[in-house]
Amino acid sequence: MKLHVKTTINGEEFEFLCEPRESLLEVLRDRLGLTGSKEGCNNGNCGACNVILDGRLVNSCLVFAAEAAGRAITTIEGIQGPEGLHPLQEKFLEHAALQCGICTPGFIVAAKALLDRNPDPSEAEVRLWLAGNLCRCTGYDKIVRAVLEAAKSTAVVMEK
Amino acid sequence: MKAVMYACPQSLDEAVGLFAQRGPRARPFAGGTDLIVQIREGKKEPDLVVDLKRIPELNELSFQPQRGLVIGAAVPCSQIYEHGKIAGLYPGLIDAVSLIGGIQIQNRATLGGNLCNASPAADGVPPLIVHRAACRIRGPRGERTLPVEKVCAGPGQTALEDDEILVSFHLPAPPERSGARYLRFIPRNEMDIAVAGAASYLELEKDRQTIRGARIALAAVAPTPLLVEEAGGCLAGERAGEELFARAAAICREAARPISDMRGAAWQRRHLVEVLVKRTLQGALQRARGGGASPQGRPGGVNDGPQGRPGGVKEQDS
Ligand SMILES: Cc1cc2nc3c(=O)[nH]c(=O)nc-3n(C[C@H](O)[C@H](O)[C@H](O)COP(=O)(O)OP(=O)(O)OC[C@H]3O[C@@H](n4cnc5c(N)ncnc54)[C@H](O)[C@@H]3O)c2cc1C
Ligand code: FES
Ligand code: FES
Numbered sequence: 001m002k003l004h005v006k007t008t009i010n011g012e013e014f015e016f017l018c019e020p021r022e023s024l025l026e027v028l029r030d031r032l033g034l035t036g037s038k039e040g041c042n043n044g045n046c047g048a049c050n051v052i053l054d055g056r057l058v059n060s061c062l063v064f065a066a067e068a069a070g071r072a073i074t075t076i077e078g079i080q081g082p083e084g085l086h087p088l089q090e091k092f093l094e095h096a097a098l099q100c101g102i103c104t105p106g107f108i109v110a111a112k113a114l115l116d117r118n119p120d121p122s123e124a125e126v127r128l129w130l131a132g133n134l135c136r137c138t139g140y141d142k143i144v145r146a147v148l149e150a151a152k153s154t155a156v157v158m159e160k
Numbered sequence: 161m162k163a164v165m166y167a168c169p170q171s172l173d174e175a176v177g178l179f180a181q182r183g184p185r186a187r188p189f190a191g192g193t194d195l196i197v198q199i200r201e202g203k204k205e206p207d208l209v210v211d212l213k214r215i216p217e218l219n220e221l222s223f224q225p226q227r228g229l230v231i232g233a234a235v236p237c238s239q240i241y242e243h244g245k246i247a248g249l250y251p252g253l254i255d256a257v258s259l260i261g262g263i264q265i266q267n268r269a270t271l272g273g274n275l276c277n278a279s280p281a282a283d284g285v286p287p288l289i290v291h292r293a294a295c296r297i298r299g300p301r302g303e304r305t306l307p308v309e310k311v312c313a314g315p316g317q318t319a320l321e322d323d324e325i326l327v328s329f330h331l332p333a334p335p336e337r338s339g340a341r342y343l344r345f346i347p348r349n350e351m352d353i354a355v356a357g358a359a360s361y362l363e364l365e366k367d368r369q370t371i372r373g374a375r376i377a378l379a380a381v382a383p384t385p386l387l388v389e390e391a392g393g394c395l396a397g398e399r400a401g402e403e404l405f406a407r408a409a410a411i412c413r414e415a416a417r418p419i420s421d422m423r424g425a426a427w428q429r430r431h432l433v434e435v436l437v438k439r440t441l442q443g444a445l446q447r448a449r450g451g452g453a454s455p456q457g458r459p460g461g462v463n464d465g466p467q468g469r470p471g472g473v474k475e476q477d478s
Contacts, residue, residue, distance in 0.1 A: 001165065020165050021166075057263050063192065064166060110263070131349070132263055132264045132350075
């Protein structure tokens with residue numbers, strides 16, 4: 001039996017049909033063509049599938065798509081603003097905070113959720129917040145730098 | 161993987177009705193951080209998952225001095241540690257909810273799921289036990305109450321019937337001069353399952369030296385979370401101090417029935433129990449005296465939460 005779900009993704013209304021056991025990640029990628037969210041572990045350990053659900057960072061592989069009904073979701077596709085890349089995305093590029101890139105959408109969505117709550121995090125706070133995201137390539141340091149730099153640059157923009 | 165149905169009842173009665181009809185083929189579903197993984201791995205094969213997150217009683221989170229604390233079974237960990245009042249009054253519980261998984265998990269994982277999943281290593285359960293939490297349980301035959309320590313029956317097994325659900329936890333208001341602490345040992349600092357864990361609760365007399373009452377509970381060293389009543393009992397009426405705490409820790413070490421597995425050997429777990437009980441008693445004592453809540457975190461070693469989640473509660477002195 002298929003379920004009919006209406007939800008909001010990146011500010012746009014979406015409707016889809018899904019099996020009850022399908023995860024939000026599967027629906028995003030396989031039914032809606034939003035392939036920015038990645039599947040790493042499919043069990044909540046790597047954060048590659050991170051999305052923001054009603055203002056909260058979650059692993060979309062551990063959410064049933066059916067739960068999205070009537071809720072608001074932000075995926076990596078919704079991070080960039082009308083003027084172009086989000087400061088987080090720019091700083092990730094500038095600091096070479098990615099190599100293979102499979103973890104990057106998850107890190108950026110997680111960092112966005114952090115900066116939304118805490119625009120000026122300490123390095124320790126950034127590292128702790130990102131503990132649910134795994135990267136096999138970079139060694140994390142460049143990612144942490146990029147997030148801290150993005151926080152600084154958004155703070156400057158806000159002061160202007 | 162076989163087909164599963166999904167239901168999202170809006171009231172407790174509606175949910176109870178579903179379980180009365182479906183019995184063991186229906187499965188309560190809260191944060192899904194255990195259940196979705198288990199369904200995917202074929203370890204659980206329900207016909208119907210019943211999403212509990214829209215039921216008002218399961219979303220309650222409130223504190224009143226007379227009634228104490230009510231935590232709905234479907235309230236996620238992050239809401240608990242962000243609640244200003246709870247952090248000050250139940251710091252032992254905050255220790256645990258702020259170290260379950262990472263932020264993504266804390267935004268979904270519930271204490272109801274933590275208990276009903278019945279893992280011996282569940283971090284949320286020992287603090288609930290030492291804070292004397294009672295479970296409100298509801299089924300087609302009505303309602304009943306069970307202390308948290310009576311809920312787990314073995315790994316993955318609870319005392320709940322197939323058609324019953326946990327509605328909420330009820331914790332008495334903490335008396336003056338009381339404090340609690342939870343610590344676990346894991347090989348890394350976040351995102352791992354406890355090799356061993358301990359929660360201690362202390363209540364002091366007016367002199368702030370003599371112990372009026374104490375409770376100690378352990379994680380990951382027996383088939384279920386373990387309340388060690390003799391250890392708490394040996395502290396009552398005595399003056400707080402290192403030697404006394406060592407005695408309680410030795411009792412806990414003997415009470416532990418750990419196994420050896422990929423996370424740790426039985427002898428190591430026994431040793432850890434002793435260390436963790438001493439440290440949590442010290443922490444609980446500090447908190448009961450109204451002092452600083454926690455020593456510094458040790459990277460790679462014993463996890464000294466709450467770490468102050470960014471955007472959440474910071475470490476609070478109780
Ligand atoms: C990456 C990761 C890290 C984790 N880290 C930790 C950790 O550090 N410490 C820890 O203790 N756990 C950890 N866990 C396990 C899990 O997150 C916790 O056990 C969590 O508290 C489960 O809650 P939930 O709401 O997600 O439960 P669910 O998965 O929804 O349910 C778990 C079980 O309880 C039953 N259930 C749920 N609610 C009720 C109810 N109200 N009445 C009756 N039965 C019910 C379900 O049917 C199911 O069998 C981790 C999991 C993941 C994926
Ligand atoms: S794919 Fe979801 S956490 Fe790894
Ligand atoms: S860049 Fe390859 S996993 Fe992070």
